[in-house]
Amino acid sequence: MPEFRNIFSGNPLDREAARRRDESWVTERLDDPDALFLPLRDLTFPMHQEGEGMRLAWSPLPSDADVERHPPLLLGTSDGTARFAIDAAAAPDRFALPEDATFMDLRAAAPVLDADDAGIAAQARSFLDWHQRHGFCAVCGEPTRHVQGGIYRTCTVCPAEHFPRTDPVVITVVIDTERERCLLGRQASWPPGMFSALAGFIDHGESIEDAVRREVAEESGIEAVNVRYHSSQPWPFPSSLMIGCLADAGSSEINYDEWEMDDVQWFTRDEIDHSLGQPAAQLGEPGLPEGALSLPGPMAIAHTLITAWARGDV
Amino acid sequence: MPEFRNIFSGNPLDREAARRRDESWVTERLDDPDALFLPLRDLTFPMHQEGEGMRLAWSPLPSDADVERHPPLLLGTSDGTARFAIDAAAAPDRFALPEDATFMDLRAAAPVLDADDAGIAAQARSFLDWHQRHGFCAVCGEPTRHVQGGIYRTCTVCPAEHFPRTDPVVITVVIDTERERCLLGRQASWPPGMFSALAGFIDHGESIEDAVRREVAEESGIEAVNVRYHSSQPWPFPSSLMIGCLADAGSSEINYDEWEMDDVQWFTRDEIDHSLGQPAAQLGEPGLPEGALSLPGPMAIAHTLITAWARGDV
Numbered sequence: 001m002p003e004f005r006n007i008f009s010g011n012p013l014d015r016e017a018a019r020r021r022d023e024s025w026v027t028e029r030l031d032d033p034d035a036l037f038l039p040l041r042d043l044t045f046p047m048h049q050e051g052e053g054m055r056l057a058w059s060p061l062p063s064d065a066d067v068e069r070h071p072p073l074l075l076g077t078s079d080g081t082a083r084f085a086i087d088a089a090a091a092p093d094r095f096a097l098p099e100d101a102t103f104m105d106l107r108a109a110a111p112v113l114d115a116d117d118a119g120i121a122a123q124a125r126s127f128l129d130w131h132q133r134h135g136f137c138a139v140c141g142e143p144t145r146h147v148q149g150g151i152y153r154t155c156t157v158c159p160a161e162h163f164p165r166t167d168p169v170v171i172t173v174v175i176d177t178e179r180e181r182c183l184l185g186r187q188a189s190w191p192p193g194m195f196s197a198l199a200g201f202i203d204h205g206e207s208i209e210d211a212v213r214r215e216v217a218e219e220s221g222i223e224a225v226n227v228r229y230h231s232s233q234p235w236p237f238p239s240s241l242m243i244g245c246l247a248d249a250g251s252s253e254i255n256y257d258e259w260e261m262d263d264v265q266w267f268t269r270d271e272i273d274h275s276l277g278q279p280a281a282q283l284g285e286p287g288l289p290e291g292a293l294s295l296p297g298p299m300a301i302a303h304t305l306i307t308a309w310a311r312g313d314v
Numbered sequence: 315m316p317e318f319r320n321i322f323s324g325n326p327l328d329r330e331a332a333r334r335r336d337e338s339w340v341t342e343r344l345d346d347p348d349a350l351f352l353p354l355r356d357l358t359f360p361m362h363q364e365g366e367g368m369r370l371a372w373s374p375l376p377s378d379a380d381v382e383r384h385p386p387l388l389l390g391t392s393d394g395t396a397r398f399a400i401d402a403a404a405a406p407d408r409f410a411l412p413e414d415a416t417f418m419d420l421r422a423a424a425p426v427l428d429a430d431d432a433g434i435a436a437q438a439r440s441f442l443d444w445h446q447r448h449g450f451c452a453v454c455g456e457p458t459r460h461v462q463g464g465i466y467r468t469c470t471v472c473p474a475e476h477f478p479r480t481d482p483v484v485i486t487v488v489i490d491t492e493r494e495r496c497l498l499g500r501q502a503s504w505p506p507g508m509f510s511a512l513a514g515f516i517d518h519g520e521s522i523e524d525a526v527r528r529e530v531a532e533e534s535g536i537e538a539v540n541v542r543y544h545s546s547q548p549w550p551f552p553s554s555l556m557i558g559c560l561a562d563a564g565s566s567e568i569n570y571d572e573w574e575m576d577d578v579q580w581f582t583r584d585e586i587d588h589s590l591g592q593p594a595a596q597l598g599e600p601g602l603p604e605g606a607l608s609l610p611g612p613m614a615i616a617h618t619l620i621t622a623w624a625r626g627d628v
Binding site for chain 1: 319515524
């Protein structure tokens, strides 16, 4: 099966794993007048219109930026030019952005953002958020500091090193091939009528397939068999790796955990096809007509998995 | 392709995600005289001979165990009986283990340990190690405490919750189909002659396939194309999820990073077949005859991937 590229994947930057080991090389990049900085404001991104779509808006580093308190994070290089993410609070109102630039939440912006830029923004969002929440050492409680442009943090007192975390999540569409239907669930906080694939974090001591079987059983009471990987997606809210799978149903009677799920149902191919032809529901928007099924939009890997099954591509 | 079960996967315990949300249910399990405890000593495990192989050795909770200072971690239940991991320092020499029980490092023991028990030990090792290294809040530096039998920790001062981390790693065998050879590398710390698949942690904002292409390029200079997932494996040293892939070579000239790799080479199918017929090298053992290729043993997913290619199963 050819690789499917979900949104947020395919980041084109060279992360410079080798050269960034040299702290002085990183410092030289900071001082390079050609280096570009992406200033995030409460994890929202500056964007502006370019042609048909939206692009990220980059700035040189303001001369008075407080890089001690807000150290820039080296994302990588593009055509030899360094690209950093930085908290906009490092130099409020001093970043030189295009006049039409506006700050947007990545979840809202991703559908209209250039695909390469969406990948860069995903990296920047997870990276900055992690650094902002890891100022202290989990081993001893003392302050930490960032090194190598942010590839990891070291404790200022004990020998501990702390690397940014990426949390693997399994997300699965379970298929009942004989009856041409698939299993989807919904959480109580979602808009009425919205259903998606079943998902959960991978636990310690689990393979991907173990985690799929456990999560599907916990959330639906259905036995998942013949688990197969489909595609994956970085999901920067805050730092998940979505691992998309399909599985066959080894049982049919649904029995879900009401604490975790609001509803779990089987949906026929006709119901899915009909819903895929409608606009996707958005969180916070008014509900759909009573009884209408709404599926996640193309940004979500759940959409990829459901569509793959509905189109017979798997 | 049918699922391949690597060692450490297939843990048979029921993790009790729903019932453990009730702290009083967890406390009742602690007080249950039938509950069984696995006392770890510096992350080594008590084991004893049973039939042809080795099994984990469990004990009731000693009456004087200091569970405030060393809170037991609920692994799950087996036939309705709770199973906990606990630091043996909670009650030194008071755990009631079989007379022939010895403490073994999991890396050394895994090849002779019962497969289900290897899965339980993997969970226990990652879980206990994470708790021991997360006594403080990364957000504010204050002490944390464990809840729900250890499913997560909360800060005692700020609102932060901290979940155990699982670090996804890609590990890849790159294949040159036309010339019937595969790409393997070695690190300087390994025994002479030992080579394995190329591996590295998945970064923020990368899909599995993105990470494979970056790691293979960084470590070998080879372009990896047509990346496909093979199987996965929990790797509890300390808490990785190994994601095993195969890829085709889009180029042939090796150019490796000498800081990261000691050597990277193409190996023919004959060389691989010959080596797979020999005993695997162990870390710390005397080297092989000059020039002989040694591959990782069956415990490693690298062995699974190399063997799959050599046997023509992929």
